[in-house]
Amino acid sequence: xxxxxxxxxxxxxxxxxxxxxxxxxxxxxxxxxxxxxxxxxxxxxxxxxxxxxxxxxxxxxxxxxxxxxxxxxxxxxxxxxxxxxxxxxxxxx
Amino acid sequence: xxxxxxxxxxxxxxxxxxxxxxxxxxxxxxxxxxxxxxxxxxxxxxxxxxxxxxxxxxxxxxxxxxxxxxxxxxxxxxxxxxxxxxxxxxxxxxxxxxxxxxxxxxxxxxxxxxxxxxxxxxxxxxxxxxxxxxxxxxxxxxxxxxxxxxxxxxxxxxxxxxxxxxxxxxxxxxxxxxxxxxxxxxxxxxxxxxxxxxxxxxxxxxxxxxxxxxxxxxxxxxxxxxxxxxxxxxxxxxxxxxxxxxxxxxxxxxxxxxxxxxxxxxxxxxxxxxxxxxxxxxxxxxxxxxxxxxxxxxxxxxxxxxxxxxxxxxxxxxxxxxxxxxxxxxxxxxxxxxxxxxxxxxxxxxxxxxxxxxxxxxxxxxxxxxxxxxxxxxxxxxxxxxxxxxxxxxxxxxxxxxxxxxxxxxxxxxxxxxxxxxxxxxxxxxxxxxxxxxxxxxxxxxxxxxxxxxxxxxxxxxxxxxxxxx
Numbered sequence: 001x002x003x004x005x006x007x008x009x010x011x012x013x014x015x016x017x018x019x020x021x022x023x024x025x026x027x028x029x030x031x032x033x034x035x036x037x038x039x040x041x042x043x044x045x046x047x048x049x050x051x052x053x054x055x056x057x058x059x060x061x062x063x064x065x066x067x068x069x070x071x072x073x074x075x076x077x078x079x080x081x082x083x084x085x086x087x088x089x090x091x092x093x
Numbered sequence: 094x095x096x097x098x099x100x101x102x103x104x105x106x107x108x109x110x111x112x113x114x115x116x117x118x119x120x121x122x123x124x125x126x127x128x129x130x131x132x133x134x135x136x137x138x139x140x141x142x143x144x145x146x147x148x149x150x151x152x153x154x155x156x157x158x159x160x161x162x163x164x165x166x167x168x169x170x171x172x173x174x175x176x177x178x179x180x181x182x183x184x185x186x187x188x189x190x191x192x193x194x195x196x197x198x199x200x201x202x203x204x205x206x207x208x209x210x211x212x213x214x215x216x217x218x219x220x221x222x223x224x225x226x227x228x229x230x231x232x233x234x235x236x237x238x239x240x241x242x243x244x245x246x247x248x249x250x251x252x253x254x255x256x257x258x259x260x261x262x263x264x265x266x267x268x269x270x271x272x273x274x275x276x277x278x279x280x281x282x283x284x285x286x287x288x289x290x291x292x293x294x295x296x297x298x299x300x301x302x303x304x305x306x307x308x309x310x311x312x313x314x315x316x317x318x319x320x321x322x323x324x325x326x327x328x329x330x331x332x333x334x335x336x337x338x339x340x341x342x343x344x345x346x347x348x349x350x351x352x353x354x355x356x357x358x359x360x361x362x363x364x365x366x367x368x369x370x371x372x373x374x375x376x377x378x379x380x381x382x383x384x385x386x387x388x389x390x391x392x393x394x395x396x397x398x399x400x401x402x403x404x405x406x407x408x409x410x411x412x413x414x415x416x417x418x419x420x421x422x423x424x425x426x427x428x429x430x431x432x433x434x435x436x437x438x439x440x441x442x443x444x445x446x447x448x449x450x451x452x453x454x455x456x457x458x459x460x461x462x463x464x465x466x467x468x469x470x471x472x473x474x475x476x477x478x479x480x481x482x483x484x485x486x487x488x489x490x491x492x493x494x495x496x497x498x499x500x501x502x503x504x505x506x507x508x509x510x511x512x513x514x515x516x517x518x519x520x521x522x523x524x525x526x527x528x529x530x531x532x533x534x535x536x537x538x539x540x541x542x543x544x545x546x547x548x549x550x551x552x553x554x555x556x557x558x559x560x561x562x563x
Contacts (some may be wrong), residue, residue: 072163
């Protein structure tokens with residue numbers, strides 16, 4: 001099977017899984033969920049690493065480095081700020 | 094076992110952790126660990142990519158430079174951001190994520206152009222085009238949304254004649270240029286790379302044009318939608334480099350963003366199309382409205398309000414964004430603590446759009462140490478109002494406006510908290526001025542409603558003092 005078809009299977013099944021998993025999150029957690037999901041979209045860092053690491057310098061490398069930096073801001077900032085928020089949620093005792 | 098197989102198994106582990114991590118987000122008790130699992134999944138995916146034999150990472154310096162700069166900037170921003178500014182923060186992070194996907198597409202396009210004698214296949218052309226288009230729209234759109242939320246750009250809808258026609262023309266040009274590039278052709282004798290930069294510029298312009306006509310009050314919906322786009326952009330980048338973890342995680346975020354966007358629209362009783370094209374919700378909406386005229390209003394001072402609250406057996410607080418702007422949530426918590434010590438049954442009613450993004454008010458109250466199990470959403474608490482002695486509304490307006498039940502009203506059908514059904518209502522507010530919807534609120538003139546005029550923080554401090562002395 002062509003690689004792109006396997007990719008499409010992964011895409012469609014992940015979308016369905018995402019809807020199932022996320023549909024049950026209580027409203028209380030919607031902001032952390034949005035910011036956590038946002039951090040996961042920083043997965044573009046994988047693509048950035050691949051293009052930067054495989055480059056032989058020049059424009060490709062520059063574009064790649066900027067991509068790595070931007071995606072890292074998204075990943076590190078996103079997970080940290082989500083953790084900071086979730087750490088504040090406490091139950092009544 | 095081959096090393097490649099090991100790396101692929103690491104990717105699979107990462108995928109499992111992403112899904113499980115998101116699932117743990119279903120409960121406040123496990124959510125923090127869920128976020129940690131997702132972060133671990135990211136780390137595993139990054140390490141697996143760095144050592145992946147198929148990708149042949151040779152240039153380490155560039156990756157290191159990018160990661161160090163990105164980590165520092167991200168960590169500083171995450172530690173210093175104020176909780177009230179969360180929507181802006183998510184907006185910026187989101188823009189960076191989309192920007193990264195667009196740059197991956199650009200780098201891959203340039204690489205293919207530079208490689209001698211290797212024409213770009215149709216498959217690569219389509220995936221690169223999609224990744225660039227969605228990534229660039231997310232990037233520029235997110236920064237416009239950030240500007241609107243932080244007041245750097247006007248919060249009013251920016252509209253001009255033929256705006257939708259222009260957007261449609263740009264979109265058609267993008268499809269044309271993208272199509273030409275994908276089949277390896279040229280347009281007007283321009284070299285493919287020049288054509289690609291035109292494609293990039295038009296995508297960025299489209300992102301700006303799609304967001305500027307939307308009012309500041311609707312920005313959280315836009316951020317949520319752009320969040321979904323940034324996931325799709327990452328997924329498209331996954332197709333570009335043929336990486337399934339990237340495709341999977343991007344699709345998960347795409348679904349999450351879309352679900353939250355729908356939810357927010359439902360809470361405002363509007364369709365996604367209405368938010369995107371309605372040019373609604375500007376800051377100036379309130380000024381159009383008529384005031385209360387000379388209808389009689391009952392008002393109450395700190396001592397009066399304190400007595401009502403202290404001798405009630407049940408109290409529900411309805412916090413609005415005005416509370417957070419005034420930074421009065423800590424003083425509110427003090428008042429409620431004193432009431433609880435007196436044996437009053439205290440609950441908080443949270444409207445889905447109480448803050449500036451769904452669940453924002455919950456975060457702001459959590460910051461003030463209000464336990465999350467005292468917080469109830471609209472469906473859970475609306476039946477309790479008729480049995481409640483006193484409702485304290487702080488800095489909220491449209492979400493408690495009974496006009497929503499009037500089919501002729503502009504806010505007809507908007508889900509509201511039925512506070513007018515309680516025995517007594519105290520509304521803490523600066524004036525009788527209308528909210529975002531720009532209409533008068535009949536609740537303010539009802540016989541069992543008492544207005545407590547003033548700044549939320551100052552009023553709440555006075556109330557805390559008065560309640561202590563009752």
